[in-house]
Amino acid sequence: MRDLEGKVALVTGAGSPRGIGRAIVEALARLGARIVASDVEDPLPDVIHDVLGYKHGAKQGLDETVAAAQALGVEAVAFRADICVPEDVEQLVANAASAFGHIDILVNVAGGSWGSQRVGEYEPDQWLDTLKVNLYGTFLTTRYVLPLFEKQRGGVVINIAAIAAERACEMVSAYSAAKAGVVALTRDIAVEYGPQ
Numbered sequence: 001m002r003d004l005e006g007k008v009a010l011v012t013g014a015g016s017p018r019g020i021g022r023a024i025v026e027a028l029a030r031l032g033a034r035i036v037a038s039d040v041e042d043p044l045p046d047v048i049h050d051v052l053g054y055k056h057g058a059k060q061g062l063d064e065t066v067a068a069a070q071a072l073g074v075e076a077v078a079f080r081a082d083i084c085v086p087e088d089v090e091q092l093v094a095n096a097a098s099a100f101g102h103i104d105i106l107v108n109v110a111g112g113s114w115g116s117q118r119v120g121e122y123e124p125d126q127w128l129d130t131l132k133v134n135l136y137g138t139f140l141t142t143r144y145v146l147p148l149f150e151k152q153r154g155g156v157v158i159n160i161a162a163i164a165a166e167r168a169c170e171m172v173s174a175y176s177a178a179k180a181g182v183v184a185l186t187r188d189i190a191v192e193y194g195p196q
Contacts, residue, residue, distance in 0.1 A: 002032030008100040010093070012083055012141055013110030013160075015039030015062040020160060021109040022065050025076075029069040033105065035076035036096040037065045040083070040110070075100070083110050083137030093144040106145045107158045108138040108182075113175040127174045134178035139185060146189075150196060157193075159186045 009028045014021035014037035025035050039062045062078045069076035077099050081092035096103050111134040115126030138159055149155030164172060165179035 002030075004028060004105075005032035007033045007104040008036065008096070008102055009033040009105040009107060010036040010038065010096045010103050010141075010145070011107045011109060012038050012081075012137070013108075014065045014078075017061040017064060019109075021107075022061070022068065024107055024109060025065050025069050026072065028105070028107075029072040029074045029076070032074060034074050034100050035066070035069040036099060036103070037062055037069070037076060037078045038081050038083075038092055038096075038110075039078075041080045083141055084132045086140055089137075089140040089144050093141070093148070097148060102152060103145060103148055103155065105156045105158065106141060107160070108141055109160045110134075110137055111160065111162075111178075113172055115174060116171045118171065119173045122174060130174035131178045131181070134175065135181040135185070138182050142185075142189060146193060149193070153196065157186075157189055159183075161186070 009025075011021055011025050011028070013019065014025050016022060016039075021037070021039070025037055029035055062080065066076045066078045079092050079095045081088040083089055083092075093103070112130070114129040114133075115122050117126075142157055142159075145155070145157070149157075159182050161182045162175070162179040164176040165183045169176055
């Protein structure tokens with residue numbers, strides 16, 4: 001059953017070979033969605049990804065993600081972008097819309113944790129990097145896609161959070177705070193744009 005035939009999905013954070021973004025791309029492709037996969041060209045070092053044994057970013061597998069989607073019988077393209085840079089995101093959305101004529105689904109997957117310390121031991125730049133990618137990046141991609149959704153009077157935004165947004169966890173307070181922000185942002189998007 002290909003319920004998403006003719007739909008176009010833009011998925012960020014799709015470059016990790018064993019990542020959530022890759023799995024989501026494959027799931028959407030199985031349902032018939034055309035895919036725009038995106039990731040950053042040169043990822044920041046990520047402690048958690050290192051521990052799990054894989055790297056993320058466009059160089060580490062974005063082309064493989066596209067090939068995996070195409071092998072499932074759908075059109076797919078890749079665009080490299082840093083979701084923390086407004087100009088990159090604006091261009092990503094323009095490229096995605098140009099590739100297939102529209103965007104129907106945005107899946108904000110890109111994220112990570114740039115530090116694993118107690119709150120008082122975090123380096124300020126690690127804290128900020130974690131908030132930027134997880135929360136600010138989710139805001140930026142959504143901000144640039146929403147005008148397209150308004151114009152076509154439809155669209156779906158799916159934001160990936162984490163259990164850390166709801167449950168206290170040791171050593172990842174920046175990640176927990178960022179993902180809690182994603183949950184709150186998602187609620188606000190629903191209230192502001194859902195009726196349209």
